[in-house]
Amino acid sequence: MIETANINIDDAMLVERCRRGDSAAMEQLIVKYQNRIYNVILKICANADDAAELTQETFVKILENIGNFQGRSAFYTWAFRIAVNLTLNYCKRSAKLGFRSLDIADDGEIGQAKQRLKEFLRAENSPDPAMVAQNKELCEIVVKTLMKLDDAQRVVIILRDIEGMDYAQIAEVLELELGTVKSRLSRARSNLREILEMVLK
Amino acid sequence: MKDNPNIDELLNGFIDGELSARQVTEIQRLLSHDMEVIERLRELQKCKMLVSSLPSAEAPSGLLDQVGISLERRTLLGHEQEYFESQQGAKHLLFRRVVSAAAMIALVAVLGIVIYSILAPEPFTEKPIAVEDLTQPAVVEVQQQTPAPAIITAGLFNGRLELKTTDPVAVDAFINRVIRDNGLSGRIAVINHAEKGSYDLRCSRQDISSLLADLKSVWPKIESATLFIETEQPDTLVVVNRVDTEQIAQIFGQDSLEKSIEVAKDFAVLNNMTDFVPGKEVYAAIDGNKTDLITIPKPVLTSGEKETKKPSAPDEEKASLTIVIVDSE
Numbered sequence: 001m002i003e004t005a006n007i008n009i010d011d012a013m014l015v016e017r018c019r020r021g022d023s024a025a026m027e028q029l030i031v032k033y034q035n036r037i038y039n040v041i042l043k044i045c046a047n048a049d050d051a052a053e054l055t056q057e058t059f060v061k062i063l064e065n066i067g068n069f070q071g072r073s074a075f076y077t078w079a080f081r082i083a084v085n086l087t088l089n090y091c092k093r094s095a096k097l098g099f100r101s102l103d104i105a106d107d108g109e110i111g112q113a114k115q116r117l118k119e120f121l122r123a124e125n126s127p128d129p130a131m132v133a134q135n136k137e138l139c140e141i142v143v144k145t146l147m148k149l150d151d152a153q154r155v156v157i158i159l160r161d162i163e164g165m166d167y168a169q170i171a172e173v174l175e176l177e178l179g180t181v182k183s184r185l186s187r188a189r190s191n192l193r194e195i196l197e198m199v200l201k
Numbered sequence: 202m203k204d205n206p207n208i209d210e211l212l213n214g215f216i217d218g219e220l221s222a223r224q225v226t227e228i229q230r231l232l233s234h235d236m237e238v239i240e241r242l243r244e245l246q247k248c249k250m251l252v253s254s255l256p257s258a259e260a261p262s263g264l265l266d267q268v269g270i271s272l273e274r275r276t277l278l279g280h281e282q283e284y285f286e287s288q289q290g291a292k293h294l295l296f297r298r299v300v301s302a303a304a305m306i307a308l309v310a311v312l313g314i315v316i317y318s319i320l321a322p323e324p325f326t327e328k329p330i331a332v333e334d335l336t337q338p339a340v341v342e343v344q345q346q347t348p349a350p351a352i353i354t355a356g357l358f359n360g361r362l363e364l365k366t367t368d369p370v371a372v373d374a375f376i377n378r379v380i381r382d383n384g385l386s387g388r389i390a391v392i393n394h395a396e397k398g399s400y401d402l403r404c405s406r407q408d409i410s411s412l413l414a415d416l417k418s419v420w421p422k423i424e425s426a427t428l429f430i431e432t433e434q435p436d437t438l439v440v441v442n443r444v445d446t447e448q449i450a451q452i453f454g455q456d457s458l459e460k461s462i463e464v465a466k467d468f469a470v471l472n473n474m475t476d477f478v479p480g481k482e483v484y485a486a487i488d489g490n491k492t493d494l495i496t497i498p499k500p501v502l503t504s505g506e507k508e509t510k511k512p513s514a515p516d517e518e519k520a521s522l523t524i525v526i527v528d529s530e
Contacts, residue, residue, distance in 0.1 A: 030265050038260035052261045059268045060275065121247055130254065142251050160217065161252040167219050182219075186209040189248045196248075 011075040018066045030059050033076075036163060037083045043158045044087045045094070046147050054090055058083040077172040080163070084155055084173055091151050113137035118200045141199060148195050153188035160185055212242050216249055358406065358458055358520035359431040362449065365424045365529040373398035373526050375419040383412050398526035406520045410450045417446040424529045428452070430465045439465045443472045453520060 014032075017025030037058055042051035061082050069078060117138055146154055159165045159173060171181045208231075214220040215228045231238045261267075366372045376398065380386055385404055402409065420426075428441040428449055439462055441448065448468045455461040 027265060030268055034260040034264050035257070038264070039258045042258050043255065048258070051258075052264065055260055056264060056267045056271060059264070060271045063268070063272060064275065120251075121244075124243070139255055142255060146252065157252055161249050162255065162257075167214075167217070182210050182214065185217075186213045189213060189245050190209055192248050192252070193244055196251075 012071070015066060015069060015071075015075050018063065026063055029062070033079055034059070037079065040080065040158055040163050041083055041087045043143070043146065043162050044084070044151075044155060045091055046143055050090060050094075054083070054087050058086055061086070073172050074169075077169055080159070080165075080173045081175070084159075088151055088155065110137050110141070113141055114200050117141060117196070121196065121200070142196075145192060145195050145199055149188060149191055153184060153191060156181060156185045157188045157192065208238065208241070209245070212238070212245055215242070216246055358453065358461055360449075360453070360521065361429040361523040361525065362444075363427045363429070363525045363527055365426070365527045366422050367424060367529050368422055369398065369526045369528045372419055372422055376400060376416065376524060376526070379412060379415040379419075383408065383415065385412060398524075400524040402522045402524070404520065406453045406455075409453045409520055409522050413446045413450045413453070420446055428465070430462060432462055433458070439469060441465050441469045441472060443475070444468065448472075453522070 010032075011029075014025045014029050018029060034055065038051055038055040041054045041058070042048060045051055045054065058079070062079050065082075069075065073081075113135055116135065146157065149157070155174065156170060159170045160167075165173065167178055167181050167185075170176070170185075171178045174181070176184075211220065211224060211228055215225065220228065228238075232242065364372060377400075380400060380402070385402055385408060402412070425442070426444050428444040430439045430441070430452070431437075432439060441452075452461050452465045452468065455464055
């Protein structure tokens with residue numbers, strides 16, 4: 001909590017300096033948030049090049065509109081709102097054009113990854129999550145499974161489990177009621193589990 | 202677990218640390234004895250764990266520069282756009298001002314014309330009464346005509362009476378006799394031209410009035426009679442169409458040339474109006490008494506012999522009347 005407060009104070013100072021045209025403050029803001037925003041965008045759209053472009057577009061919009069930032073919400077949630085909205089718009093366009101390929105190949109390495117994932121899900125004890133992070137194929141399965149969720153559910157899971165936002169922040173970013181966030185997250189995890197089971201069959 | 206439809210939400214809240222103390226206690230109580238809840242919690246935890254354990258990606262190294270370049274480009278474009286828009290706005294504003302000014306000028310001009318047409322003074326020249334004659338061109342008012350054969354000395358009352366008839370011989374004989382009976386034979390300048398009868402009388406107005414009174418009986422044989430009267434303006438005549446003897450006598454009976462001309466003008470208007478009044482009774486329509494207009498004394502025969510009237514003395518000549526008989530056939 002203390003850390004969050006410090007971040008907010010820093011953000012407020014940086015935002016104020018950016019408003020006065022301080023380019024150093026702009027750079028600090030970009031450096032501070034670029035990885036987190038890029039990571040969230042990448043997990044939502046699942047394309048590195050598009051994620052890079054969307055991240056750049058997000059920061060351009062942030063800096064162009066920082067004069068209009070009222071401070072009613074935290075800069076952090078405001079910035080992520082811009083990023084998520086841009087990315088969701090991109091996803092809608094991509095879905096219309098049919099750009100995404102969500103098929104999970106069933107070659108040797110993927111097959112092994114699937115087997116490990118099945119064991120992970122059936123294990124009664126709490127397995128080491130690092131096992132997932134260290135396996136590229138396993139990550140690919142999880143990412144593609146995430147992509148099979150609809151956009152709204154995927155965003156809620158990513159903001160919660162990847163960015164680590166609490167429910168209130170998610171509600172602020174997505175401009176939703178807190179109850180909606182809870183129910184949507186619940187459905188998202190439930191659906192993710194079902195999709196994984198289907199993928200692993 | 203089946204009793205609580207929101208158990209997934211509660212379990213997710215429990216995993217995420219978003220439950221109140223009371224809800225946490227409730228979940229812990231369920232977990233202590235409900236294996237289904239325990240299993241569901243484990244599934245949800247593993248889902249969360251899978252997603253959370255995805256490796257974090259780092260932004261491309263050139264992102265900062267790209268953002269800077271993008272911002273500079275947009276700023277330049279924005280300034281150009283603003284400049285373009287401001288120029289466009291100025292042009293549009295100027296155009297609107299010019300159009301507004303032109304519209305105002307046009308409006309003022311139109312208003313000026315309207316106001317002038319209302320308030321402008323009438324021209325000084327007084328025009329004669331005009332009556333629209335749809336059948337015949339301009340016979341009502343003063344006209345310029347080719348000079349008639351009988352142009353008589355200026356300052357006198359000069360008139361010309363054209364009588365169209367189908368029986369010119371009888372009319373001519375009658376007029377000749379009336380002239381003789383009125384003792385005006387000596388006042389005739391020209392008698393009987395080759396093709397038509399023409400009598401150029403120079404005598405007093407009273408003599409002409411008497412003569413015309415006597416001509417009344419031949420008037421039924423006259424198809425149309427037109428009186429031309431010279432005015433003080435050169436080559437300008439008053440034309441009285443369909444004139445009768447009473448009107449002529451009244452015109453000649455005035456004591457001045459100006460009055461005679463005015464009366465002639467009135468009769469000209471009156472006679473032309475007659476064509477547009479049912480029954481052609483304009484006198485009645487105007488005054489209700491046709492005979493009031495004419496007060497010419499009639500000659501009276503007192504014996505079988507006609508009385509030869511004594512003409513006025515030559516020095517009393519104040520009028521000149523040319524009577525022309527025209528064969529209408």
